[in-house]
Amino acid sequence: MSMELFGNALLSGLLLGGFYAAVAVGITIAFGMLDIVNIAHPAFIMLGAFVAYWLNVEYGLDPLLAALVAAPFAYIAGRGLYRYYHGVFERRSEDSLQGLAFFFGLLFVVEVSLLLVFGVDYRFVSAPYIGPSLTFGDYSVPYRMLVPFLAGLGVVALIALYLGRTFTGRAILAVSQDPGALRLVGGNPVKIKEAAFGLSIATAMLAGALLVIIQPIEPSMGREFIGRAFAICVLGGMTSLLGTVVAGAILGVAEAMTTTYVGAAWGPAVSFGLLLITLAVRPSGIFGR
Amino acid sequence: MGNSLSVEGLHAGYGAVKVLSGIDMSVRHGETAALLGTNGNGKSTLLKCLTGQIRPSKGRITATIDGQTHDLSALSTEAIVALGIALVPEGRRLFPKLTVDENLTLGAMPKKARAGMEERRAFCFEAFPRLKERRRQLAGSMSGGEQQMLAFGRALMSAPKILLVDEPSVGLAPILVARMIDKIAELKAALGLTVLMAEQNFNQAIRIADRGYVLVHGEIAHAAEDAASLKANDVVRRLYLGVD
Ligand SMILES: Nc1ncnc2c1ncn2[C@@H]1O[C@H](COP(=O)(O)OP(=O)(O)OP(=O)(O)O)[C@@H](O)[C@H]1O
Ligand SMILES: [Mg+2]
Numbered sequence: 001m002s003m004e005l006f007g008n009a010l011l012s013g014l015l016l017g018g019f020y021a022a023v024a025v026g027i028t029i030a031f032g033m034l035d036i037v038n039i040a041h042p043a044f045i046m047l048g049a050f051v052a053y054w055l056n057v058e059y060g061l062d063p064l065l066a067a068l069v070a071a072p073f074a075y076i077a078g079r080g081l082y083r084y085y086h087g088v089f090e091r092r093s094e095d096s097l098q099g100l101a102f103f104f105g106l107l108f109v110v111e112v113s114l115l116l117v118f119g120v121d122y123r124f125v126s127a128p129y130i131g132p133s134l135t136f137g138d139y140s141v142p143y144r145m146l147v148p149f150l151a152g153l154g155v156v157a158l159i160a161l162y163l164g165r166t167f168t169g170r171a172i173l174a175v176s177q178d179p180g181a182l183r184l185v186g187g188n189p190v191k192i193k194e195a196a197f198g199l200s201i202a203t204a205m206l207a208g209a210l211l212v213i214i215q216p217i218e219p220s221m222g223r224e225f226i227g228r229a230f231a232i233c234v235l236g237g238m239t240s241l242l243g244t245v246v247a248g249a250i251l252g253v254a255e256a257m258t259t260t261y262v263g264a265a266w267g268p269a270v271s272f273g274l275l276l277i278t279l280a281v282r283p284s285g286i287f288g289r
Numbered sequence: 290m291g292n293s294l295s296v297e298g299l300h301a302g303y304g305a306v307k308v309l310s311g312i313d314m315s316v317r318h319g320e321t322a323a324l325l326g327t328n329g330n331g332k333s334t335l336l337k338c339l340t341g342q343i344r345p346s347k348g349r350i351t352a353t354i355d356g357q358t359h360d361l362s363a364l365s366t367e368a369i370v371a372l373g374i375a376l377v378p379e380g381r382r383l384f385p386k387l388t389v390d391e392n393l394t395l396g397a398m399p400k401k402a403r404a405g406m407e408e409r410r411a412f413c414f415e416a417f418p419r420l421k422e423r424r425r426q427l428a429g430s431m432s433g434g435e436q437q438m439l440a441f442g443r444a445l446m447s448a449p450k451i452l453l454v455d456e457p458s459v460g461l462a463p464i465l466v467a468r469m470i471d472k473i474a475e476l477k478a479a480l481g482l483t484v485l486m487a488e489q490n491f492n493q494a495i496r497i498a499d500r501g502y503v504l505v506h507g508e509i510a511h512a513a514e515d516a517a518s519l520k521a522n523d524v525v526r527r528l529y530l531g532v533d
Contacts, residue, residue, distance in 0.1 A: 167397075167398050171395065173384075173387060174391075177387070178382055181378070181383070181384065182395075183366035183367055184340070184370065184375075184376055184382060185370065185399075186367050186370040186371050186399035187367060289386045289427060
């Protein structure tokens with residue numbers, strides 16, 4: 001076994017992990033903290049990816065800048081979506097099965113819409129950091145992986161600060177444990193969940209921009225991230241952001257190792273394998289409370 | 290000036306289940322009023338009405354806070370808490386997967402309560418040193434007594450003027466019950482609170498109560514102007530002292 005091969009696989013796995021953290025953080029918020037099984041999240045990531053692509057191609061905007069411009073709109077759309085979901089399903093306690101069906105439907109609607117608008121061809125963006133690599137010795141790190149890695153970790157760190165330091169953030173951590181008790185301390189659970197869900201959708205916009213930096217995109221790609229995102233959320237302990245980062249790195253490295261030593265075809269099986277092992281060995285995840 | 294509560298002709302229940310009928314009661318500035326009654330007589334239901342958790346079908350609930358009178362029957366729970374009325378609820382209702390510190394911090398969520406948050410936290414730790422020892426522990430992993438202390442601490446973090454307490458003695462060892470009741474009197478004196486306390490533990494409650502109401506089947510069976518008249522009453526003797 002060559003050390004160089006192993007080192008490169010490890011490195012690219014870790015870099016991928018930072019991007020996975022950005023993919024999964026929205027699920028950690030919606031599913032882990034709010035009990036909302038938003039399986040359409042990866043479709044919103046694709047929507048974000050195409051918005052970044054469109055802003056890049058039409059207006060020459062850098063994909064990261066495009067994400068920053070679009071994130072407030074995603075936040076507002078997320079709030080609106082939660083209001084609808086709450087009014088139609090959650091308030092009537094019909095959020096388990098019917099809510100799941102709702103998000104499943106949404107997944108297809110978004111995917112088909114993207115298909116109709118952008119077609120099935122792979123689309124890609126241009127940015128100065130797509131192409132060149134950072135090389136040291138035997139190792140080389142493409143900037144198109146390094147930039148998403150840093151941006152992904154940065155976003156998760158910002159969200160961690162927000163949740164830990166603000167009253168709304170702390171209320172987001174508390175709301176699903178006892179919504180009635182949140183009222184007793186002066187918070188409105190519906191408004192809190194609305195803000196949190198808006199935040200979750202805004203992270204999808206960003207993860208989409210990171211995705212289109214990493215690789216060319218096509219509308220149905222989102223499906224590959226459903227299993228990964230939920231696996232990371234569960235492995236990380238559902239509500240822990242540090243867990244999301246660590247679990248993202250574990251999945252990234254596991255996939256990179258599998259691809260290097262076993263074959264690329266096995267890559268998608270890794271997330272489900274990890275999920276099954278987690279559920280069997282430590283159902284509360286790495287950082288579960 | 291002052292902080293007080295007043296309930297007139299209150300009817301309330303859960304859908305078709307009628308629980309309270311024609312409740313008239315008040316809590317005056319600076320006093321501790323006891324709401325006595327055995328299981329299922331409507332104590333918690335009344336406290337839920339006072340905190341906007343259930344809407345009365347009839348009647349008026351008003352609160353005076355710092356001399357200003359508010360109609361509570363139209364307000365949300367959040368708005369009532371923000372006015373300065375806090376409840377230590379039945380079952381404690383802590384956030385079990387958050388730490389002691391995080392639970393206390395959330396208690397200071399109302400905008401007016403945020404400024405003096407650290408002073409009030411220090412006050413809570415002084416009143417309940419156990420909470421300080423356990424500040425990084427998850428609330429759900431604490432003992433029943435510790436959880437009751439935290440429920441008090443969290444309520445105090447909102448800087449209340451009126452404190453409502455639902456059966457503080459429930460689930461505590463006899464020695465702890467007496468201490469908890471003493472603690473309520475101590476907190477009330479230190480913070481200048483107006484207190485309404487629901488209790489079944491008659492003997493403990495009347496130790497600190499200035500006045501009391503006895504609730505039987507959702508009606509005020511007896512309103513007592515002082516502890517002595519509470520003790521002497523027939524209803525109480527039948528309910529609590531086993532005398533016929
Ligand atoms: N959510 C509810 N739905 C229907 N009925 C309820 C509900 N909560 C309470 N009740 C009923 O209302 C009545 C009064 O209950 P409440 O909880 O107010 O009594 P309590 O005096 O607080 O009793 P305890 O000392 O046991 O706590 C009881 O008969 C109870 O069964
Ligand atoms: Mg009760």
